[in-house]
Amino acid sequence: MSLLGTLAQTATAQTVAAEPATPFSFAALVDRARQTAAQAYVPPEVLSAAFTDLDYDAYRTIQFNEARARWAGPEAFAVLHAYHPGWLFDSTVDLFEIVDGMAVPMDFSARDFRYGGDVEQPLIDGEIFPGVAGFRLNMPLNAPDRFDEVVTFLGASYFRALGKDNRYGLSARGLAVNTATSEAEEFPRFSAFWLTRPAPGDTAVTFYALLESESVAGAYQFTVTPGETTTIDVTSELFFRRDIEQLGIAPLTSMFLFGLNDQGPFDDYRTRVHDSEALIINNAGGETLYRVLNNPQKLANSYFGAQSPRSFGLVQRNRDFESYLDAEAFYERRPSLMIEPVGDWGDGTVRLIEIPTDLETNDNIVAFWIPQNPYGAGSSAKVSYRLHWGMTPPGAQSDLAQITHTLAGAGGVSGVEPSADTRKFVIDFQGGLLAEPIAELLVEARTSIYGGTLVQEVLQRVDGQDATWRLVLEVAADPGAIVEMRANLAEGDRLLTETWVYQWMKN
Structure with missing residues (x-):
């Protein structure tokens, strides 16, 4: 959509107050979250059949x-679009605009949407929707x-940015x-x-949001700054109405179907299909863990202890079209996301x-x-943190030599x-400190194997690639074993590379 003056002429009725405006501040929202947590949880109201009867084909045409x-308007920095309620989104969120410290309801109706095909408007013109999906x-x-x-909030507490x-x-x-x-x-939801x-x-x-679920209520503040790397600053205050077995802060959700390390059973012309290829953790002591993702045969868990990490996130490092060969999905353009x-x-x-x-299609x-x-x-x-979305956000790359490939295949010669x-398992390390003049005999691999046995280890500089070293590990394990592996390269006490970590489930 271009910056045209006609937008200003067609968007004059932007906020119609069906309810009176009320004072708003983040402090007041925190108090509201505190009071909400002190009361019994009230689930959201389900929309009428006029909305929920919309199927996928009908909903996607709206x-x-x-x-x-x-x-x-001519001086606009951002414009807001709403998502139509209905289909899977069987409850709604309320939107308000803060004007001079007052919360003014933002109302939407069928006039705000275009209905394709044979889809009928769920309400007559002028009748206000009970809310929007996001x-x-x-x-x-x-x-x-x-x-x-730049950013979209749709469904429960999910959001995405570019x-x-x-x-x-x-x-x-x-x-x-x-x-x-x-x-x-539980799937907490932003209700307003x-x-x-x-x-x-x-x-x-x-902007600000109220989060609600059976066990917790929370007040959130978001500040979105678009750019080559888009940042979202998050400040939250959480109040718990009952015990929680496990609280997940700054959760990320992605997709990994197959890659060079894990081709699986897929007969596909592409060599990689994933939104993210690895988990990165930058520890406070300067170590960077690089964990290539898998599509396991059964549910897999990995735990990485850390004390106030500098950052962590899911990354897509390979940025060449040739790595994916998908002219529709363009996986090489999927953002990496680092949490600071x-x-x-x-x-x-x-x-x-x-x-x-x-x-x-499954995350x-x-x-x-x-x-x-x-x-x-x-x-x-x-809890406060900053999300970095982009091709190469801070923390997604390391000053150490980086892991460029993780390859896997049958053992033997x-x-x-x-x-x-x-x-x-074949791990390639490239760049960083490996680009400096280093005596080859001084570079050593530091490898740890848990749940299996290291049968052979070979480390060599790749011919013609002065800053690339390859580590080959041959590992044995009993059937059904879960093998945790860890490796990096060092020169004496000096760490040269990121630390490769990996989980192998032996069939």
């Missing part, structure tokens, strides 16, 4: 009418004279509660948002969950931070019958 974009913000991102979608030249891939969530535990998982219209000259958009804690998060664990899937990767101390009924927590008893 588009927001760009001429009705909120905040549009919203998105469009801002100048890839060109100064064009509004591109940096320059990105296409949507992985998602973030407001909170994860009891994910893959003995307790039933309060948005501040950017003033002329602003370079960011700030603000303040001291203390001791805790980054948990990685990998779920088996046979479809690239099967989850990662989040688990604080060491659990939260019980009546307790509270304050190449060119002869492969070994069914062992598996070979």
Whole structure:
């Protein structure tokens, strides 16, 4: 959508107050979350059949009418589009605009949407919807004279954002509660948002949200700054109405179907299909863990203890079209997302969950931070962090030599019958300190294998590639074993590379 003056003419009726405006502040929202947690949980009301009877084919033909974009005008920095309620989105969120410290309801009706095909409007013209499914913000991102979608909030507490030249891939969530535990998982939802219209000259958009679930209520503040790397600053205050077995802070959700390390059973012309290829953790002591993702045959878990990490996230490092060969999905343009804690998060664990899937439409990767101390009924927590979305956000690359390939295959000697008893893992390290003049005899591999046996280890500089070293590990394990592996390269006491970590489930 281009920056045209006609937008200002067609978006004059931007906010119609069906309810009176009320005072708003983040402090007041925190108090509301505290009071909400002190009361019994009230589930959201389900929409009428006029909305829920919409099927996938009908819902996807409904588009927001760009001429009705909120905040549009000649000096606009951001415009807001809403998502139509219905189909899977059987409950709604409320949107408010903060005007002079007052929360003014933002109302939407069928006039705000275009209905394709034979889809009928669920309500008559002029009748206000009970809410919307979510919203998105469009801002100048890839060109100064064009509004591109930058961030979208849709479904429960899920949201996604884009940096320059990105296409949507992985998602973030407001909170994860009891994910893959003995307790039933909860999916907290943002029930209402309060948005501040950017003033002329602003370079960011700030808004607020109320989060609710059976066990927790929370007040959130978001500040979105678009750019080559788009950042979202998050401040949250959480209040717990009952004990939580596992609290997941800054949860990420992505997809990994197959890659060079794990081709699986897929007969596909592409060599990689994934929104993210690895989990990265930058520890406070300067070590960078690089964990290539898998699509396991059964649910897999990995836990990485850390004390207030500098950052962690899910990354897509390979940026060449030739790596994916997908002219529709363009996986090479999926954003990496790094979480940068603000303040001291203390001791805790980054948990990685990998779920088996046979479809690239299924998100099967989850990662989040688990604080060491659990939260019980009546307790509270304050958590702040910054999300970095982009091609190469801070923390996604290391000053150390980086891991460029993880390859895996049958063990044994190449060119002869492969070994069914062992598996070979090949790790390439490139750049960074390896580009410096280093005596080859001084570089050594530091390898640890748990749950299996290291049969052979070979380290060599790759001919013609002065800054590339290859480590080959041949590993044996009993059937059904879960093998955890770890390796890096060092020169004496000096760490030269990122630390490769990997999980192998022996069939």
